[in-house]
Amino acid sequence: MIECVAAHGCITCGDEAIPMRVIGVDPARILALCSGPDGERCSVEIALVEPVVPGEVLLVHAGTALARAVEGVGCVHPGTALARAAEGAGSMVLDAAEREEVPI
Amino acid sequence: MKFVDEFRDAELGRALAGEILAVVEPSRHYKIMEVCGGHTHAIYKYGVDDLLPANVELVHGPGCPVCVIPMGRVDDGISLAHEPGVIFTCFGDMVRVPGSSQTLLDARAEGADVRIVYSPLDALRIAKQNPDREVVFFAIGFETTAPSTALTLRRAKAENVGNFSVMCSHVTIVPPLRALLESPDLRLDGFIGPGHVATIVGARPFQFLPDQYGKPVAISGFEPLDLLQSVLMVLRQLAEGRAEVENQYARVVPWEGNLRALEIMSEVFALRAHFEWRGLGFISQSALRLSDAYAEWDAEERFSVPGVRVADPKACQCGEVLKGVIKPWECKVFGTACTPERPIGTCMVSPEGACAAYYNYGRFAREREVA
Numbered sequence: 440m441i442e443c444v445a446a447h448g449c450i451t452c453g454d455e456a457i458p459m460r461v462i463g464v465d466p467a468r469i470l471a472l473c474s475g476p477d478g479e480r481c482s483v484e485i486a487l488v489e490p491v492v493p494g495e496v497l498l499v500h501a502g503t504a505l506a507r508a509v510e511g512v513g514c515v516h517p518g519t520a521l522a523r524a525a526e527g528a529g530s531m532v533l534d535a536a537e538r539e540e541v542p543i
Numbered sequence: 544m545k546f547v548d549e550f551r552d553a554e555l556g557r558a559l560a561g562e563i564l565a566v567v568e569p570s571r572h573y574k575i576m577e578v579c580g581g582h583t584h585a586i587y588k589y590g591v592d593d594l595l596p597a598n599v600e601l602v603h604g605p606g607c608p609v610c611v612i613p614m615g616r617v618d619d620g621i622s623l624a625h626e627p628g629v630i631f632t633c634f635g636d637m638v639r640v641p642g643s644s645q646t647l648l649d650a651r652a653e654g655a656d657v658r659i660v661y662s663p664l665d666a667l668r669i670a671k672q673n674p675d676r677e678v679v680f681f682a683i684g685f686e687t688t689a690p691s692t693a694l695t696l697r698r699a700k701a702e703n704v705g706n707f708s709v710m711c712s713h714v715t716i717v718p719p720l721r722a723l724l725e726s727p728d729l730r731l732d733g734f735i736g737p738g739h740v741a742t743i744v745g746a747r748p749f750q751f752l753p754d755q756y757g758k759p760v761a762i763s764g765f766e767p768l769d770l771l772q773s774v775l776m777v778l779r780q781l782a783e784g785r786a787e788v789e790n791q792y793a794r795v796v797p798w799e800g801n802l803r804a805l806e807i808m809s810e811v812f813a814l815r816a817h818f819e820w821r822g823l824g825f826i827s828q829s830a831l832r833l834s835d836a837y838a839e840w841d842a843e844e845r846f847s848v849p850g851v852r853v854a855d856p857k858a859c860q861c862g863e864v865l866k867g868v869i870k871p872w873e874c875k876v877f878g879t880a881c882t883p884e885r886p887i888g889t890c891m892v893s894p895e896g897a898c899a900a901y902y903n904y905g906r907f908a909r910e911r912e913v914a
Contacts, residue, residue, distance in 0.1 A: 455581060455765075456687070456739050484664060484694050487804045498742070498795060501634075501684070501691035502662025505742045505804070506795055 456500040458508060459483060461493050471504070473497065559771040560594040566778045573599045574730060575777055576723075576867055578716065579737035580607030580895030581765055587904040589767035595774065602729075602867035603897035605719045605823065606737050608684040609636045610865060610889040610896045613819045615853040616712055617642040620681045622849050623710060623842060624655040630673060631657045632666040633681035636893040641886065643853045663695035663709075670699075670707035679842045680709050687739040689713040689831060690804040693811035696837050708842040711832050713812070716740050717748055718829035719820060724756050728868055733777035735770065736762035738792040745800025746790045753786035764792040811837055821855065821889055822862025861888035864897050871898040878902060 459473035464485070471491055473483045484503040485491050497504035567573065577583055583603045586592055592601055605611055621642050624631035631647070638647040638659060651657040656676075660666050663680050670678035682692045692709060699707045716737060723729060736749050741762045752758045759780035763773035773791045780786060790796055811834055818830030833841040842848070855861065859881065860874040871877055871890065881887040883899050890896035 456742070481661075482664075484662075484691065486694050486807070487690060487801055500739065501688050502664045503691035503694060505687070505690070505739070505801060508795070 456498045456505060458496050459499045459504075461491050461495045461497060463493060464491060466490070471497070473499065473504075475499075555768060556594060556771060559768065559775060563594075563599065563771070563775050563778060564596055566775065566782050567596055567599060568782075569598065571598065573732050573778065573781070574602050574867075575599065575733045575735060575774060576602040576604045576731050577735040577763075577770075578604040578606040578720065579735075579740065580610065580893065580897075581739065582735055582737070582763060582770060583607070583897050583900050584895045585765050585767065586770060587900040589770075590904075591767050591770050591774075594771060599774065599778070601735075601774075602731065603864065603871075603900075604734075604867060605723070605820065605865045606685065606716060606740075607890070607893050607895040607897075608688065608714065609634075609640060609893040610861065611714060611719070611820045611823070612637075612640065612683060612712060612889060613821045613853070614641070614643055614855060615819070615849075615851050617647075618644075618853060619848045619850060620710060621645060621647060621650050621655075623679050623681075623846055624650045624657050625653075626677070626846060628675075628677055629656065629846075630669060630676050630678045631655065631681065632660045632669060632678060633657070634661075634683065635659045637681060637683060639886065640889055640892050663692045664698075667695050667699055667704060667707055670704050671702075674706060676706060677845075678707050679846075680707070681712065682709050683712045683714075685714060685716050685737070685740050686743045686808075687737075689808055689812065690743060690801070693804075693807045696811050696833070696840055697807065699840055700837065705839075708840050708845050709833065710842040710848075711812070713831040714818065714820070715814075715829055715831065716744075717751070718826045719823055720752070722823055722826050722829075723866060724752075724758070726866060729866055731758065731867075732781060733759040734761075735773050735777065736760045736788070738762055738764050738769075738796060741790075741792065741796040741800070743801050743804045746788050746796060746798050747800070749788050753788060757786045759786045760788045762788065762790045762792050762796055764795070810834065819852065820865075822865040856887055859888035861890045861898075864888075864890050871901040874898070 457475050459475045461471045462474050463472045469486045471483045471485045474480050483499050488504045488507050496508040498506040617640050647657045666680035746762050749760050752760045759777050761773035761776040763769050776789050812831040813834045814828045815830045815832045817825045817827055819825050838844050858876045863869040864871055876887055881891050886892045890898040
């Protein structure tokens with residue numbers, strides 16, 4: 440899970456947006472289970488960018504996807520965390536164990 | 544790591560620095576404001592300013608959402624946190640912001656149930672898990688964060704979560720920029736625009752800067768080379784006598800913004816007539832409240848909130864820092880009475896605050912040496 444840790448500075452207060460890869464989608468609840476550059480997972484509100492599919496990389500702030508990143512069309516700057524997340528993007532689908540791990 | 548060396552290639556940085564050097568007039572002093580606290584943090588983390596000529600000065604703007612919350616508003620939050628049966632939720636940096644007598648962390652130590660959340664959705668989840676408690680979310684942040692609060696409130700309404708409410712302190716970025724430009728004690732040549740705010744509002748709202756004030760703008764990303772390139776874009780405009788909004792962060796920022804986000808925000812929020820900003824005073828139509836359609840989830844309607852205005856500590860010069868009038872190390876209490884461990888002012892609380900950025904990355908020592 441992504442957490443706000445006061446001791447290290449709050450990423451939400453810092454207006455940071457994290458690139459996260461979509462692992463699975465729950466269209467009925469407009470949520471996606473996503474994985475960040477360091478493998479951290481959380482459920483993400485996708486109402487602002489839907490529809491999304493597994494493998495896409497979203498720019499996430501405060502648990503909400505603000506934008507979709509598309510590699511190869513100038514949206515992903517080489518070397519950024521966004522690019523590193525995109526490197527790992529595949530066509531993974533959410534299995535039952537993953538759903539149990541992070542309920543969305 | 545693949546691409547990392549290339550992207551942070553020192554040669555590329557030096558080449559940009561060389562282009563910047565070539566475009567500036569040696570006899571002119573340039574003041575460029577980076578609006579976003581995230582940019583301030585990145586500039587000092589990566590030492591971007593060390594690559595700039597001495598006559599190009601970066602001025603730190605009011606775009607740190609924690610830093611602009613006035614002390615009275617913090618007291619209001621602490622008052623709510625002490626209400627019996629309340630679970631008070633907020634983002635991480637807010638718990639350390641000093642109110643007039645204590646912080647939210649102090650309130651927690653006294654027994655108040657104060658919890659840190661990463662997202663408003665986490666606060667809603669806590670409300671659903673604790674139906675016998677009242678859960679209040681202290682919503683702060685610019686237009687980057689406001690959509691998340693709006694979507695959470697839509698969920699609360701759709702799912703009829705009655706024990707959840709929001710103390711809305713979201714602010715908007717354009718009014719304080721106007722206030723700064725009207726300020727007689729600050730002369731600015733151009734702006735580095737806030738990239739993540741612009742992801743939502745687009746580049747268009749910053750058009751008033753060139754149109755009405757003749758100031759060039761570059762909407763910028765947050766990597767060091769993004770910032771160097773944005774500085775170069777502003778300086779080129781100045782050299783060529785242009786004043787435009789240029790979008791360096793086009794890989795993420797559409798000109799029109801995220802229209803779906805703007806639509807949802809207009810449904811859930813309404814503009815406050817006035818809102819107090821730390822150091823900047825009251826600014827008209829610069830903050831959001833919940834719209835009438837969401838009044839049921841408004842913590843300020845549900846609870847009695849003191850709403851008392853509290854003057855900032857006299858020793859603290861956060862106001863001047865936020866306006867870019869003084870550098871953080873010029874404040875009388877910087878690094879002595881006011882440190883990240885025991886902050887007096889909000890600029891020292893959040894890592895995005897100019898004072899904390901200076902302190903954490905050693906600018907304090909360097910500036911003193913230079914002086």
